[in-house]
Amino acid sequence: MEQAKPATKTGNVFDWQVLRRLFKYVQPYKRVFYFLIFLTVATAALGTLRPFLIQQMVDVSIEQGDVAGLNKMFGLLLVLLTGHAIVSYLQTYFGGWLGQYIVRDIRVDLYQHILDLRLKFFDRTPIGQLVTRNISDVETLSDVFSEGLAAMIGDILQLVFIVSFMFYIDWRLTLISLSVIPPLLISTYVFKEKIKKSFQDVRTAVSSLNSFVQEHLTGMNVVQIFNNEAREQRKFEAINQEHTRANIRSVLYYSIYFPVAEVLAAAGVGLLVWYAAQGQIEGTISKGALIAFIMYNALFFRPIRQIADRFNTLQLGLVSTERLLKLLDSKEMIPDNGTYSPEQLRGDVQFEHAWFAYNDEDWVLRDVNFDIKAGQTYAFVGATGAGKTSIINLLSRFYEINQGTIRIDGHDLREYDLKDLRRHIGVVLQDVFLFAGTIRDNITLGKTDITDAQIWEAADLVGARRFIERLPGALDYAVMERGATLSVGQRQLISFVRAMVYQPRIIILDEATSSVDSETEELIQQAIEKLMQGRTSLVIAHRLSTIQKADQIIVLDKGEIKESGTHEELLRHQGFYANLYQMQYA
Template sequence: MEQATTATKTGNIFDWQVLSRLVGYVKPYRGTFYFLIFLTVATAVLGTIRPFLIQRMVDVSIEQGDMIGLNKMFVLLMVLLVANTIVSYLQTYYGGWLGQYIVRDIRVNLYQHILNLRLKFFDRTPIGVLVTRNISDVETLSDVFSEGLAAMIGDILQLVFIMAFMFYIDWRLTLVSLSVIPPLIFSTYVFKEKVKTSFQEVRTAVASLNAFVQEHLTGMNVVQIFNNEEREYSKFKVINQEHTRANIRSVLYYSVYYPVAEVLGAIGIGLLVWYAAQGQIEGTISKGALIAFIMYNGLFFRPIRQIADRFNTLQLGLVSTERLLRLLDSKELIADNGTYAPADIRGDVKFDHVWFAYNDEEYVLKDISFEANTGQTVAFVGATGAGKTSIINLLSRFYEINKGTITVDGHDLRDYDLKELRRHIGIVLQDVFLFAGTIADNITLGSKDITEAQIWEAAELVGAKRFIERLPGGLQYQVMERGATLSVGQRQLISFVRAMVYQPRIIILDEATSSVDSETEELIQEAIEKLMEGRTSLVIAHRLSTIQKADRIIVLDRGEIKESATHDELLRLGGFYAQLYQMQYKDVLSTPME
């Protein structure tokens, strides 16, 4: 599971490695980015030249009574104001445009990466955390480009231009104005460090909150069945309270910093007026200079306060970026280096001394060897945790084996192109997952190659056609999230149609009839027999009635093969399988064992 806390790797103001990788996403939009930088520079220039022009108006045009010059300066000011308005509009628009397109690219890249992660990664990572990464953390990056990076550059340039104009007009007034900068810089640094920590706490709290809500909404039926509402509510309040505390801490730092900055700014103006008034009396400082410096003083402190804000926006974006990059850098990808992609396969499956562990050396499969050839049915039985489901997970390469080899038609699984391999394997699981959408969408999973006629053919084969026709809209009936509006048996039938419509060469049934009633099971058994014709079939079942006709039944116990034979041969052995058979049929068993 992901670590609860996140800090920059270097401990510096910025993690430049993270920042450089984030800026790398700008490459497809370099033209827009450079144009945005130009607009930022233009805004900085246009925003700082007005006080200088006003100083010239007062000291030159007004003092000398030059009405023509005054009118010219007034027109120039109006032109600059209009130009500043247009440039500000373009800067805001293109900053937001760039941020949204980069967010789009990162989110698509991240989701594509998640799709290719091994199931082992999802076994230990809460879904809510991944949702936070793909939604909230990615959305944060939009502000980095629209309000963070470019805007911070603009603020710094504005400060440079302001100081240049101030020194040009009067260096003495400039030094007086800058006298309050050291304490302002110190308070900004302290504020930045505190807010940086609080932002990290907020992102961690958001991830925990999302993970808790997603998990408990998904398992709401369990919560209500066991009357656990109050306890879960109490847990939620604790997590939510931590989220609130983290946000309040950041609010506290803002509430302290901004009044301090305002007070220091007011002190700066007070010192400026006091010193300039003396100079005015003595005739060493002009009226225009005083007016210009009062305006520059206000302009000077605003970007300083904004820089702190921009910095924290950028810092928050870097915290989110680091989380995203850690996910993108995850090496737990399904290795897909195979190039073997046959148009069709026979379906001969062979496990040769296969060892597998989910965690290090805790093997759940130990030295497993068996063969299942075309047209054969191999069934697996055993207690929960014996390793039955692990076998089908390995065949589909959801996990990688530790030792041994698995081949299909004599070719190592790792030699196959992964998509082509899975195209030839059809799986029907006990726990059926249906997406929100139509019945047809849940069967085809969006494939355009499957026609409606093929869907109805497969539905009729498994006995699902009748119930689908009764639904409002038939194949266009809208399935709610996780198939909540359908019965367990109906969901199971749809999963059979889904498997059959792709015409796989290898069929895997993982306790596929355990959730249906006897009548539906009879329909499915008939369909299974038709589906298995000419195909390799691997069946996991607790109901031994469904596997009695299997060509081979393999009995697993604690990851090892204990028995392997036909139904009748296993009964004659009188071992584990025979005991299990007698337990299931002790009340109805009427034919003595041979």
């Protein structure tokens, strides 16, 4: 489970470094932001004028029997109420508008950053955690602007205006009204500290819950195949229970704080009425002042209670912000400093003293050397974990080599522009991933210059046209998530079409026919030969029948090259490959 982390580096909600970085996203909308600040000040000012006008109506117009003055003040009050309603509407709308556009920009930046991260990052980061960052945590930030920071500033300004009017009307009643503030501030501080910790626990629990649900929905077939539903349900209930406990703790703190605040507010009103009543009897305090102070008292305690709530909204937003910034600050990406971007490749591939490890010095490849000339086909065989897939991952720079050099056409891989390098390399994997969308979308992957004619030409080549035409809508057939409505063989055929329409100079086939039946394998074997014509091909296969025509077969064991040669040469050698061949065809 993800461990709870401090809300900010300093432990203070107003970590200016975090706020400064967050406000970088405000810059494109600074006019709206300044307008929002103006609306916040205007709302605070207009909201505190009502009691003062009512005090004037009572003490001046009503006490002196001035009907014309009373009507004038009443009209002014209506204008004030209308203006306050309009300004409040604008403040709420533009606060929400600003928050949503900032959320949009942050989410785009975050997703772009995730796309650039190296695969090693995804190997050790739960997908559900990344979903939480990109959805829940980002969404929380909108409240920082719509209900957090701007509203909190408005509440503080409203308190300043209220206290100013109160002192202007009667300083004695003001001191009486403020006498309950010290215990209220103490309770607010205690509440703030407790709720901050509970919010951190809630965000951690949400992240764990998302990770668990995402992982087990993806692997639901495994859960059901092994009758593991009951055990997984118990695990889910335990994680969900922690999520519930974290939320209940925050509910508990709210349920204690707000009644305490209400009692203190009521005590303040009671003291005010008791003292003002004596002044009214003695003639030292006017009726209008008493009415105004009762109204100001209600207005005064409302923003104080809201400030605590706004503080928690801001706190929750900054907890999410720091999580997002930590992800955005991640430097786990393949450096893309290369500038070499040839229009076309020949397809020469050289591995020179290549060493690679996923973790520290737990070597997966050890001093690997081979030289593939353009247009040649090299096959790689060996036991699981021998390092075959690591070779193709390094060639596409999904991972960075630890030692040695990898060259294409004589140029170090790091000299190439990363996107341009991958544009020239086509990959067909054993585990084909299809996105929710149409057959066409899964073949072109959004590349608009690939025509339907090119798709059908490639489909004819691999023998996929027949099954595609039988689907409802053909190329417009809606593929379900991960291609669930298609057979394994159909998904594999689509991946072949996808590789062909991109016309790569280097083609990689990683167990590309291991998941299809014999009839489908025979169908696409001819297509593979056509696909590899004129292209440099790297083939990984457990079925040795698919690689017998390779120009060179490299036998790997524990990351080292044990043998290399043609099919016939390796059989004559009577080594590792020959033993593997005999076991497979015994």
